[in-house]
Amino acid sequence: MSDEGLVEVKAAESFEEGDHELVDVRGVEVGVVRDEDEFYAFRNTCPHDGGPVCTGPVSRKLVGEFVGPGERVERSFSDEKIISCPWHGWSFDLETGENVADDGIVLPSYDVIVEDGVVYVDDGR
Amino acid sequence: MIDAAEHRVVDCDWHYQDSFTDIVEYMEEPWKTKYEKSNWDAAGVKQNLSSFFPTSTGDRQAYGKIEREHSNYPDKAETPDRVREGMEFLDVDQSIQISHLALAMGGVQTDDERTQAFAKAHIEYMLEEVLDPDDGVYGLAPLPYSDIETSLEILDRVENEPAIKGACFITAGANPPLGNRKYDPLYKRCEEIGYPVVFHTGGSGLDDYVRAGYQEMLETHTLGFLESNMSQLVSVTCQGVPEKFPDLDIVFMESGVTYVPGLISRLEEEYLKRPEEAPLLEKRPSEYITDYYFGTQPLEVSASPDLLELCFDMLGTDRLLYASDYPHWDFDSPSTITDLPFISDEERKAILAGNAVEVFDL
Numbered sequence: 001m002s003d004e005g006l007v008e009v010k011a012a013e014s015f016e017e018g019d020h021e022l023v024d025v026r027g028v029e030v031g032v033v034r035d036e037d038e039f040y041a042f043r044n045t046c047p048h049d050g051g052p053v054c055t056g057p058v059s060r061k062l063v064g065e066f067v068g069p070g071e072r073v074e075r076s077f078s079d080e081k082i083i084s085c086p087w088h089g090w091s092f093d094l095e096t097g098e099n100v101a102d103d104g105i106v107l108p109s110y111d112v113i114v115e116d117g118v119v120y121v122d123d124g125r
Numbered sequence: 126m127i128d129a130a131e132h133r134v135v136d137c138d139w140h141y142q143d144s145f146t147d148i149v150e151y152m153e154e155p156w157k158t159k160y161e162k163s164n165w166d167a168a169g170v171k172q173n174l175s176s177f178f179p180t181s182t183g184d185r186q187a188y189g190k191i192e193r194e195h196s197n198y199p200d201k202a203e204t205p206d207r208v209r210e211g212m213e214f215l216d217v218d219q220s221i222q223i224s225h226l227a228l229a230m231g232g233v234q235t236d237d238e239r240t241q242a243f244a245k246a247h248i249e250y251m252l253e254e255v256l257d258p259d260d261g262v263y264g265l266a267p268l269p270y271s272d273i274e275t276s277l278e279i280l281d282r283v284e285n286e287p288a289i290k291g292a293c294f295i296t297a298g299a300n301p302p303l304g305n306r307k308y309d310p311l312y313k314r315c316e317e318i319g320y321p322v323v324f325h326t327g328g329s330g331l332d333d334y335v336r337a338g339y340q341e342m343l344e345t346h347t348l349g350f351l352e353s354n355m356s357q358l359v360s361v362t363c364q365g366v367p368e369k370f371p372d373l374d375i376v377f378m379e380s381g382v383t384y385v386p387g388l389i390s391r392l393e394e395e396y397l398k399r400p401e402e403a404p405l406l407e408k409r410p411s412e413y414i415t416d417y418y419f420g421t422q423p424l425e426v427s428a429s430p431d432l433l434e435l436c437f438d439m440l441g442t443d444r445l446l447y448a449s450d451y452p453h454w455d456f457d458s459p460s461t462i463t464d465l466p467f468i469s470d471e472e473r474k475a476i477l478a479g480n481a482v483e484v485f486d487l
């Protein structure tokens with residue numbers, strides 16, 4: 001742990017796309033995920049039943065639009081990204097941690113900082 | 126406690142025991158002639174392996190045990206005066222009549238025009254001979270919803286009739302289920318007119334409801350009447366009907382209330398795990414479902430009071446509508462509501478009349 005309250009994860013270049021890395025942040029297991037050159041960090045404990053949510057896949061959210069009575073709902077993958085817990089599929093917005101089904105349920109997130117090619121999680125201190 | 130006789134009571138589900146012999150006078154050809162030359166009799170069925178609509182298990186009157194003093198049910202066609210007599214008996218001031226015969230329409234899966242011919246003729250018969258707002262006798266238009274065009278014609282026909290207060294969809298037999306986009310034009314039209322959509326469970330095809338081989342009506346009626354509404358409740362909600370038509374009032378009739386919290390709980394567990402499969406929903410399914418209205422009959426008064434109270438709390442006493450189902454075998458009198466210990470007099474009055482006055486614009 002660094003003096004500034006940053007917890008070192010690993011070198012940015014050693015993160016594969018979609019890769020996750022687990023670190024201990026003040027006694028909490030936190031998962032750091034790389035998606036399209038961005039890094040995200042969440043508590044790796046699913047609010048549903050404690051599953052390792054950060055080890056699940058990241059995908060684009062499938063949405064539907066009502067285009068008119070009698071028309072088939074138009075389905076498409078949006079630009080919004082979600083991460084899904086591999087135990088039962090609870091999914092969370094990658095940017096906000098909000099549950100896709102109920103935005104009142106939020107997966108706690110952490111700031112991620114990349115300095116000199118190294119990824120750190122801010123421990124909030 | 127309140128006395129039903131001293132308060133306004135609206136019965137949201139009275140079954141007018143219509144007869145084919147009365148209705149056929151209003152029926153279009155070729156069904157008029159087909160019926161008249163058939164052996165089908167007033168109930169549309171005879172014990173000669175021939176019936177207008179499919180029939181179902183068991184004797185509803187429990188083999189001679191159940192009798193009705195203020196109705197011709199079950200053996201003879203109703204007459205309009207007996208509805209007034211029955212309302213007097215139950216202290217009902219206003220009633221919403223739903224066709225008795227239409228309840229079996231869901232069993233018709235063939236692509237002929239039996240249900241269309243019946244629904245149109247039923248409406249003409251009721252308007253001409255039975256319904257009268259001055260007497261507090263209103264009705265719903267049964268929609269042969271598998272035929273969208275005819276159903277829209279029916280809505281056009283009745284929209285300015287003061288005696289018709291909504292559209293009725295018999296939930297048994299709806300294939301595809303009623304959340305399908307196919308039915309959107311009907312919901313849109315009802316929303317425009319300001320008609321509530323009443324999803325009324327049905328008994329047709331119960332002998333082999335989902336699976337064949339049941340032996341008693343106790344089994345088929347318990348399950349079938351529940352499942353018919355449960356399946357449509359899930360379909361209508363998940364497919365986003367209340368998001369597509371936000372001003373549409375949705376009513377579920379004749380499955381009691383205790384099934385709803387269980388169904389909501391199960392649906393929410395699933396929804397939390399697979400929300401992308403209901404992409405039109407902006408909130409949890411329960412938040413839509415508790416906006417629907419529910420007819421109270423057959424109210425599970427023998428359930429633990431705690432359970433019933435929980436159901437009332439979950440659905441909201443502003444969403445419950447007293448319904449008798451008279452003269453059917455398992456009808457509820459207003460005392461099922463007036464005698465409930467855990468609600469206030471204000472809530473009793475809302476369930477007995479106030480909520481219905483609002484939904485049905487009485």
Ligand code: FES
Pocket residue numbers: 046047048049050051052053085086087088089090
């Ligand atoms: S524990 Fe994560 S979805 Fe169940």
